[in-house]
Amino acid sequence: MSIEGWDVTALGTGRVLPVVTAPEPVLSRVGEPVDPTDPQVVALAADLVATMAVSPGCVGLAAPQVGVGVQLFVVNVTDHPKAATVHGVFVLANAVIVEASRWRPGREGCMSVPDLTGDVKRAGRIVVTGELPGSGRKVTITTDAFEARALQHEIDHCNGLLFLDKVSGAHAIYQRKVYL
Incomplete structure (x- = not known):
């Protein structure tokens, strides 16, 4: 699906x-906006997709997580048990949340904070605008549930925020469970 x-x-x-x-x-700096048609941005988008694909359990990855301070990320919640709406693998540049509703807490983890998880209150339904790398076409995505959470998490990365910046306090941070 695309x-x-x-x-x-x-x-x-x-x-x-x-x-x-x-x-x-x-990870704590606001990323710079990008020209989604720039060949370097398109190559970085492909790198994000490739890196996410080899990372078990990863449903999203933002450019700051690979050391590049720009507004670009990939999301793919396909086959995730918590996903309701699924748009497949997609990359967005310069994404902005334009509507958010149905706020609820949920547990999150992050490859850039590998040892911890935390409870973060996020919108259960969002509308996001952004640009598609390569074409530069502006799109609007309406989504919910787990995909909405993943999008908000990656947009936060592009804005210099980690999930730890959004937890309600130390009581909402947990040691990540390791399964052998």
Whole structure:
């Protein structure tokens, strides 16, 4: 499934990049807007897709997480048991939440904070605008449930925020369980 006919394979083959972890400074800076038609941005989009694909359990990855302070991220909640609405694999540049409702708490984790999870209150329904890498076409995505949570998490990364910045306090932070 794709966003309005956009196909992730048009980005080409990306490289797998190392993921940075907190307290890396790029994770706490607001990312710069990008030109989604710039070949370097398209290549970075492909890199994000490739890196997410080899990362077990990963449903989203933002450019700051690979050390690049720009407004670009990938999301894919396909086959996730908590997903209701699913738009498949998509990359957005310069994304902005324009509507948010149905707020509820939920547990989140992050590749850039590998040892912790936390309870974060997020909107259960959102409308997001952004641009598709390669074409630069502006799109509007309406989604809910887990995909909405993933989008908000990645947009936060692009705005210099980690999920830890959104928890209600130390009582809402947990050691990540390790399954052998």
